[in-house]
Amino acid sequence: MTIRRAVPDIHTRAKTESRAFYELLGFEEVMDLGWVSTLASPTNPTAQIILITEEQTAPVVPDISVEVEDVDAVYAAVRASGAEIVRDLRDEPWGVRRFFTRDPNGKVINVVTHRDDDASA
DSSP states (O other), rough: OOOOEEEEEEOOOOHHHHHHHHHTTTTTEEEOOOEEEEEEEESOOOEEEEEEESSSSSSSSOSSEESSSSSHHHHHHHHHHOOOOEEEEEOOOTTTEEEEOHHHHHEEEEEEOOOOOOOOO
C-alpha cells in the first residue's frame, strides 16, 4: 500500500487566525472549501496542515488525514483487521473517496484518495 502524504487535521474555531499563524511559518493556502482548508509549503507541497471548522459528511472531525494510492484496498484491510470504522467508504462531491477509522489511541484517521475522474489535466 502506497502512502502519498500524512497531514495533521487541526479542529479550529478560529480559522482566519489559524491560517494567519501558519502563514507566518511559511505555509500558503492551496485549497479552501469554507469549512476546511489546506495549507502547504510552497517548496515542499506534501508538507501540509488541514484546518477544519466542522466536518460536513462525517460524525466527527478527524485528527489525521492519510492520502493513499488505493483507498479501497486500505478499507478492506482495515475492516478485515477488526479496527473500528467510524465512517464507511464513500465518494465526496469535492473529488475524493474516503473513510474514517479509529486508531488504538482513539485518534480518528481520515483515509483518502483523490478520484481520477476529478483530476485536472
